[in-house]
Amino acid sequence: MGIDTKIPVIDLEDFPNQSSSLIKACEDWGCFRIVNHKKMLPVSLMQEMKVVVRSLLDLPSEIKKRNTDVIVGSGYMAPSQVNPLYEALGLYDMASVDVVNEFCIQLDASPQQRYCLNVDSEDMTNTLNNRDTIVRYAQAVNAVMIDIGQKLGESLALANVPFQEWPCQFRINKYNFTDETVGSYGVQIHTDSGFFTILQDDENVGGLEVMDKSGTYVPVDPWLGTLLVNLGDMATLWSNGRFCNVKHRVLCKEAATRISIASFLLGPKEAAVEPPPELVDSSHSRLYTPITYEDYRKMRISTKMQAGEALELIRSDSSIVNEN
Template identity: 45%
Template sequence: MSEGGIPTIDIEDFPAQMGKLREACEKWGCFRLVNHKIPLTLMSWIEMGVECREIIKVYAKAVHGVGMEIAGKLAESLGIISSSGESEEIFRDWACQFRINKYNFTPETVGLSGVQMHTDSGFLTILQDDENNGGLEVMDNSTGEFLSVEPLPGSLVVNLGDMAAVWSNGRVSNVKHRVQCKKGEVRASIASFVLGPKERVEAPTQLVDSEHPRYMRL
């Protein structure tokens, strides 16, 4: 398993972080996001049940805003728009999904896979991981080995999916990842998905040229 860590992006440090964001998306297809402005008090209900409907609504709205901001900055880093504020026209009507994952790990399942290796089918996933029971691993594209993404309280993990690879004309990676059982305890995580447009997605014309023929369409 690879050592080190995935890139960290400070959302308050733009445009200085623009090049780092693009590099993270191209080489890794994922990064850790800090200073995202979602209150820690709102993130602290991760172990609570779905009966907290109103809290979930507030959280979902807040994390959707973060997703739209990230998408805009990615589009800006690729030269598709001149400022992330223009992203509203691109991503406004893209479908989104919110999901709470619960893994009933036991001492007998330690060392086994909770979720097999896969890529997400959508555009990007914003993950709030369990701060007490990790297990998320992402593939290091340079080695093909898996890297453990240790929990960091107050941060979010952003994974790019298949839709992002198509939309960017193959310029960004759709990260391969999995979940391993590290502790024999219940593990919970919250995943917010920006899925994609209602119609077929294809790369913007700015990303298609003789050196970069159209990647594919979905």
């Protein structure tokens, strides 16, 4: 299994030494690996969660359909004409224990079950409580999100950016790859609409690719025990164009089931997203009209602009104004 060397790697335990590297990764790539997050999110919990996720995604469709939307795309997504190899389960506001518990109730994710976990190359049969694992994982990833947000703010010398108040969406993904689908898309080229995404990728099955600034797609190879962070459209808006909203896709490269876990820091619940005053000056005029995350998300859906193009509709000098 190869490991990508192009994608920047950020050590969460090496700040403020990593501050300039973090900002450069956001500007040049719009994505980066994070390592040394184990105090907040241990590798053992990541492995437990992957086993639970696989069991949830293998549930009968009539149970998965109980996972209904709060906002469009936050619940169960069945294979579609656009993405026939992809399905997902999800929830809105993973920072809320009550919301996470409701997600578990929808999917009957409460009884203890026995699983065979491969830990340090030794097969160990453990009893996992599905609901407990999901709750602990959601809390741990939320802590990593807040930590990354704080480090971003500090690296830009900003005072008290309230990322911890922004809602977080959670999605578990399954790609049903077969011999016949090798070479096709698991999901289409897109950017994420929110601020940033923390991805626990499949440690065995590759396929994720990100676009660099030259327009070339770079494979993101599986790397056990690490997390990938992708910046979305809200990060570009918030940073006044300084941060890159990375385009990415998933390709089917082998006949295998691919599982990933994505956690999205979206944007403020009600306030419009706009750059902090420190990022707007005479040399850096405001590029985008302030907009709430919810209005921006609706605009992306209504225009079917899924790869960052919708930002052009809210440029400050744009003659196009969205009224949705």
